[in-house]
Amino acid sequence: xxxxxxxxxxxxxxxxxxxxxxxxxxxxxxxxxxxxxxxxxxxxxxxxxxxxxxxxxxxxxxxxxxxxxxxxxxxxxxxxxxxxxxxxxxxxxxxxxxxxxxxxxxxxxxxxxxxxxxxxxxxxxxxxxxxxxxxxxxxxxxxxxxxxxxxxxxxxxxxxxxxxxxxxxxxxxxxxxxxxxxxxxxxxxxxxxxxxxxxxxxxxxxxxxxxxxxxxxxxxxxxxxxxxxxx
Amino acid sequence: xxxxxxxxxxxxxxxxxxxxxxxxxxxxxxxxxxxxxxxxxxxxxxxxxxxxxxxxxxxxxxxxxxxxxxxxxxxxxxxxxxxxxxxxxxxxxxxxxxxxxxxxxxxxxxxxxxxxxxxxxxxxxxxxxxxxxxxxxxxxxxxxxxxxxxxxxxxxxxxxxxxxxxxxxxxxxxxxxxxxxxxxxxxxxxxxxxxxxxxxxxxxxxxxxxxxxxxxxxxxxxxxxxxxxxx
Numbered sequence: 001x002x003x004x005x006x007x008x009x010x011x012x013x014x015x016x017x018x019x020x021x022x023x024x025x026x027x028x029x030x031x032x033x034x035x036x037x038x039x040x041x042x043x044x045x046x047x048x049x050x051x052x053x054x055x056x057x058x059x060x061x062x063x064x065x066x067x068x069x070x071x072x073x074x075x076x077x078x079x080x081x082x083x084x085x086x087x088x089x090x091x092x093x094x095x096x097x098x099x100x101x102x103x104x105x106x107x108x109x110x111x112x113x114x115x116x117x118x119x120x121x122x123x124x125x126x127x128x129x130x131x132x133x134x135x136x137x138x139x140x141x142x143x144x145x146x147x148x149x150x151x152x153x154x155x156x157x158x159x160x161x162x163x164x165x166x167x168x169x170x171x172x173x174x175x176x177x178x179x180x181x182x183x184x185x186x187x188x189x190x191x192x193x194x195x196x197x198x199x200x201x202x203x204x205x206x207x208x209x210x211x212x213x214x215x216x217x218x219x220x221x222x223x224x225x226x227x228x229x230x231x
Numbered sequence: 232x233x234x235x236x237x238x239x240x241x242x243x244x245x246x247x248x249x250x251x252x253x254x255x256x257x258x259x260x261x262x263x264x265x266x267x268x269x270x271x272x273x274x275x276x277x278x279x280x281x282x283x284x285x286x287x288x289x290x291x292x293x294x295x296x297x298x299x300x301x302x303x304x305x306x307x308x309x310x311x312x313x314x315x316x317x318x319x320x321x322x323x324x325x326x327x328x329x330x331x332x333x334x335x336x337x338x339x340x341x342x343x344x345x346x347x348x349x350x351x352x353x354x355x356x357x358x359x360x361x362x363x364x365x366x367x368x369x370x371x372x373x374x375x376x377x378x379x380x381x382x383x384x385x386x387x388x389x390x391x392x393x394x395x396x397x398x399x400x401x402x403x404x405x406x407x408x409x410x411x412x413x414x415x416x417x418x419x420x421x422x423x424x425x426x427x428x429x430x431x432x433x434x435x436x437x438x439x440x441x442x443x444x445x446x447x448x449x450x451x452x453x454x455x456x457x458x459x460x461x462x
């Protein structure tokens with residue numbers, strides 16, 4: 001048995017899975033809803049496929065690059081907080097010692113135990129900074145190699161999810177028929193995706209499936225209603 | 232001076248700001264890119280506005296409800312990990328004590344100091360669980376009131392961001408003219424949004440503006456290219 005089994009359950013591989021979930025959740029929902037909405041307003045599958053492909057390209061790039069920049073910002077944020085913490089330890093040492101005492105006295109330490117842990121943690125600046133970063137600020141050192149992998153994973157997942165609702169419009173010419181097929185294919189895909197997501201996040205599979213389907217249905221229904229009123 | 236100034240700088244109010252940034256980043260980019268892409272393929276501003284409104288409705292609902300469900304999942308995840316940690320402390324006490332010793336010995340504690348802090352933290356089950364949740368798992372107790380506020384903030388920000396690129400198509404009839412105006416309005420909005428985002432996340436304002444503009448330009452350019460080839 002490894003030393004910290006649930007930490008590993010949380011963190012190993014789960015970041016890529018999380019990126020797939022992020023990309024696919026929106027990829028299955030938004031292009032589906034857009035195609036369904038346009039089905040209420042235009043009679044050409046060609047226009048719907050054009051709009052759908054443009055949306056998928058835009059969404060995959062916006063979400064992928066957004067994920068990339070967010071990961072980069074996390075890195076810069078971590079580095080700047082780390083510098084600030086090190087600066088405060090150098091220049092406001094008494095204040096930082098008080099913070100350390102406060103953390104442990106809130107966790108029930110008093111007297112000798114409190115003094116000992118505070119003086120041991122504050123004896124080594126590197127470890128002191130690490131402890132404050134993790135405990136006071138709740139920040140973990142981000143992996144610099146994540147950003148590009150994360151971006152590509154989100155973008156490809158969005159693309160993969162987004163093509164499912166479009167397939168009936170690509171292969172068929174009748175908008176109504178394509179809409180019905182798209183609703184069925186995407187409905188099944190949303191239920192399956194919701195089930196997998198539920199399993200991965202430890203939520204009830206049934207509940208997660210139904211919720212995911214409902215989000216897709218609500219988005220598509222609203223887009224359809226709006227487009228039929230306006231179009 | 233408050234006890235922990237940078238904690239407050241991080242957490243107070245920043246969650247709503249983060250939600251605005253999440254919604255607006257995609258809201259300014261995806262409807263803009265969709266409208267630009269369709270401008271290459273269709274000659275009716277009416278079709279573009281219909282597609283744009285359908286996309287905004289779908290995107291706002293998908294992102295808003297997605298944010299709501301993610302916040303709910305965080306709550307359930309926290310509760311289930313808390314139960315697991317409490318169970319392990321009850322049933323695998325020696326193992327959990329070893330984990331606690333391991334955390335503090337990695338932070339440089341030895342001998343008497345290590346024994347004292349481990350026995351003080353493990354004396355109270357409630358505090359022990361809290362410490363492990365925060366330090367070992369890096370989890371903070373989520374605020375149950377956040378989920379609906381977060382959902383609404385993301386959705387409204389997506390809607391607000393998404394209407395900016397559509398305005399020229401709504402008020403004008405010439406697709407080319409509307410495209411040019413939309414590029415200018417959205418370009419300015421992306422630069423301003425990037426500047427504000429840079430200021431809030433502590434990244435260089437210039438860099439953040441340019442990056443945000445580039446993401447929008449790349450998404451819109453790809454959508455335009457794809458639609459002009461296909462449409």
